[in-house]
Amino acid sequence: DTAVSQTPKYLVTQMGNDKSIKCEQNLGHDTMYWYKQDSKKFLKIMFSYNNKELIINETVPNRFSPKSPDKAHLNLHINSLELGDSAVYFCASSQEGRSTDTQYFGPGTRLTVL
Amino acid sequence: GQNIDQPTEMTATEGAIVQINCTYQTSGFNGLFWYQQHAGEAPTFLSYNVLDGLEEKGRFSSFLSRSKGYSYLLLKELQMKDSASYLCAVRDSNYQLIWGAGTKLIIKP
Numbered sequence: 001d002t003a004v005s006q007t008p009k010y011l012v013t014q015m016g017n018d019k020s021i022k023c024e025q026n027l028g029h030d031t032m033y034w035y036k037q038d039s040k041k042f043l044k045i046m047f048s049y050n051n052k053e054l055i056i057n058e059t060v061p062n063r064f065s066p067k068s069p070d071k072a073h074l075n076l077h078i079n080s081l082e083l084g085d086s087a088v089y090f091c092a093s094s095q096e097g098r099s100t101d102t103q104y105f106g107p108g109t110r111l112t113v114l
Numbered sequence: 115g116q117n118i119d120q121p122t123e124m125t126a127t128e129g130a131i132v133q134i135n136c137t138y139q140t141s142g143f144n145g146l147f148w149y150q151q152h153a154g155e156a157p158t159f160l161s162y163n164v165l166d167g168l169e170e171k172g173r174f175s176s177f178l179s180r181s182k183g184y185s186y187l188l189l190k191e192l193q194m195k196d197s198a199s200y201l202c203a204v205r206d207s208n209y210q211l212i213w214g215a216g217t218k219l220i221i222k223p
Contacts, residue, residue: 041215041216090156101145101205102159
């Protein structure tokens with residue numbers, strides 16, 4: 001079974017729309033993340049979240065909001081989509097407290113805003 | 115500011131050895147990671163270094179020098195499937211991962 005899954009894999013939408021990307025992990029991890037990978041391939045952390053704390057990268061516009069219904073899910077909601085939001089969005093999870101704190105990534109969601 | 119530097123692209127021959135360097139300047143250090151990312155796929159974990167020295171794992175080895183802010187990933191007996199981007203990431207004092215832009219490795223027959 002897939003450890004970290006995301007839906008949809010591809011998302012094409014018009015400017016101004018609101019969309020959500022879903023993420024689920026079945027690893028029992030207590031921390032989840034959202035990353036944006038742009039055309040230059042930089043991975044930029046957007047949010048990290050566990051049951052104690054939400055850490056927001058201050059450069060992320062407030063049009064982006066994470067929503068966590070439970071420990072295994074962290075969805076990403078985006079309001080008023082803009083052309084510059086086009087990128088690949090990766091969800092990841094890790095187990096805090098372990099020395100390596102390896103992050104496991106989902107397959108990514110390729111968002112195209114027209 | 116925080117900075118991770120890696121070469122943009124490298125080319126090597128199947129069966130050879132290649133070394134991918136990474137230098138970093140971060141606010142604090144709590145470990146360095148190497149990830150592999152094939153085109154169109156998610157990054158996957160390769161190695162982790164937190165103490166100086168060499169960590170070996172099969173055909174892949176990773177080296178760290180904290181005093182120099184330097185790491186390298188060594189790939190031996192290169193195979194065509196090793197063609198991918200290799201991402202260096204450093205965990206800073208806030209335990210956030212700071213990522214390099216990755217090195218695209220091209221393997222030629």
